[in-house]
Amino acid sequence: MDLITEFKKLINECSYPVFFTGAGISTDSGIPDFRGPNGFWKKNTPIYFQDFINSEDMRIKYWNQRLQFKRNLYSYEPNFGHKAIAKIIKQKNHGHCITQNIDNLHQKGGLDIDQVTEIHGNATYALCLDCSKIFELKEIHENFLKTLAAPLCNKCNGLIKTATISFGQPMPENEMKRAHQEAESADLLIVAGSSLSVFPAAKIPLYAKEKGALLVILNNEKTDFDEIADLVINENISDTLKRVI
Secondary structure (H helix, E strand, O other), X not given: XXXXXXXXXXXXXXXXXXXXXXXXHOHHXXXXXXXXXXXXHHHOOOOOHHHHHHOHHHHHHXXXXXXXXXXXXXXXXXXXXXXXXXXHHHHHOOOEEEEOOOOOHHHHOOOOHHHEEEOOEEEEEEEEOOOXXXXXXXXXXXXXXXXXXXXXXXXXXXXXXXXEOOOOOOOOHHHHHHHHHHHHHOOEEEEEOOOOOOOOOOHHHHHHHHOOOEEEEEOOOOOOOHHHOOEEEXXXXXXXXXXXX
């Protein structure tokens, strides 16, 4: 049995598919891999969370980086891979998508908000770190360009940051709990576009495997988890899914 036929069989026979996606699912939408040769972190130095908290200069540098990233963020559209994942979950009437991505493309691609768990947050809006008030980025960016000062919450005067998890920032407790619950419910967990090298997120597919799920890895390059996977396909994700659904 060839790999595509085997993958199609696993999808047809599963009852609760859970996808675990990384940057590779969004590259066909034009978003560079953050760690790739042309990735964001090759051109920008990461601002660690504690530095953001402690230094106004670092907060200003952070928001300058966000402006650079934001210029193209809203122009990106979901690709076939995002839409295929939504179609599989919708057709099954069960399932979930756990994503490391912050681009909101799974929701734009057809999944409901409650069908997606964003363990690294979402870059399309901002939050007060103290009171959790939500802010639209357009307002934040306009004020930042006028004042060149890091934004503060107009409700409690707390620091405002995009709703993403920075280096050194604790993982979101509720999202990680939900991700593990979904992984435990899965009878098929499909990794799509993740190198499985960022921890603790990368432990989630392993947890699903330990709880009895079959594990499929779709990624252009090999991962450290390939040896324990039930099926590995090292091809373009959209091309693979086009042959499956």
